[in-house]
Every structure is written in structure tokens, then in C-alpha cells.
Amino acid sequence: MKIVIIILMLMPPNVLAIGTSYTFIIKVTPKRIHVISPTKANKDVTIIIKNESLSSIYGKVIEEGGSYAKFVAIPKNGHKTVTISGFKSGKNYYFVPLSPPYQELKLKVGGDPYEIPPEI
Incomplete structure (x- = not known):
């Protein structure tokens, strides 16, 4: 038992992070944006945006119609x-990278993982 506790203490914190079924995971790399979408949506949906590119990223999460906007x-x-409280399944939500500019990314619930190449 002591060995298990020691091993868990030595692991980096991101190894222990587990996404829930209500979480979008967006990984931005220099060449692509990878998206893992949740299997289903709840009223509170979390979006984790990981920046693995060579520069800082500025962007926003918006709702179709513009009533929700969160800048990151x-x-x-x-x-x-980013947590969206009151997530509505009938509405479309987007992650929009502003700098560096990539394509607008539609957040689709219940799909396979997908990736978006940068806009040229």
C-alpha cells in the first residue's frame, strides 16, 4: 500500500487528470487543433484548452447568436x-482562436475525436 501511495505522489499532476463525460478537450498544436468531445451534454459543460504551440493563444468561446462569450x-x-453553465443542446457553441488565427471550431457533442488544420 505504501508503494502505491509513493508512486501516486511522484506522478506529475496532469497524469492524474481525468476528463468527464461532460468535457471538451481542445489541444492546440503548431499544425492542427485536436478535439475530443463529450459523449453527452449536461447543463454544465467544461472546455479544457491545452496550448502545445510555440506562442500564446488568445481566443473566445461563443454561443451561436452571441449571448455567451468567454475570452481566454x-x-x-x-x-x-472554461465552464459553460446552462449549456443548451439545441444551440451551437464555438471556440474561436483570435491570435494566432485558426478556423472557427464548432464544439460538437457525442462525436468521434476530430482535428482541424490551420486556415491558410
Whole structure:
């Protein structure tokens, strides 16, 4: 038992992080944006944005129609968590990277993982 506790204490914190079924995970790399979408949506949905690119990322999470907007600034090799309270399944939500500019990313619930190449 002591060995298990010691091993858990030596693991980096991100190894112990587990996404829930209500979590979008967006990983931004220099060449692509990878998205893992939740299997289903709840009224509170979390979006974890990981920046693995070579520069800081500035962006926003918006609702179709513009009633919700959350701006994020993520340093290189950093991450940010955004929670949408009152997530509505009938509405479309987007992550829009402003700098560096990528394509607008539609957050789709219940799909396979997908990736978006940068806009040229």
C-alpha cells in the first residue's frame, strides 16, 4: 500500500487528470487543433484548452447568436478551463482562436475525436 501511495505522489499532476463525460478537450498544436468531445451534454459543460504551440493563444468561446462569450489567454505550454453553465443542446457553441488565427471550431457533442488544420 505504501508503494502505491509513493508512486501516486511522484506522478506529475496532469497524469492524474481525468476528463468527464461532460468535457471538451481542445489541444492546440503548431499544425492542427485536436478535439475530443463529450459523449453527452449536461447543463454544465467544461472546455479544457491545452496550448502545445510555440506562442500564446488568445481566443473566445461563443454561443451561436452571441449571448455567451468567454475570452481566454493561454500561455505557450499552458492550459485554461472554461465552464459553460446552462449549456443548451439545441444551440451551437464555438471556440474561436483570435491570435494566432485558426478556423472557427464548432464544439460538437457525442462525436468521434476530430482535428482541424490551420486556415491558410
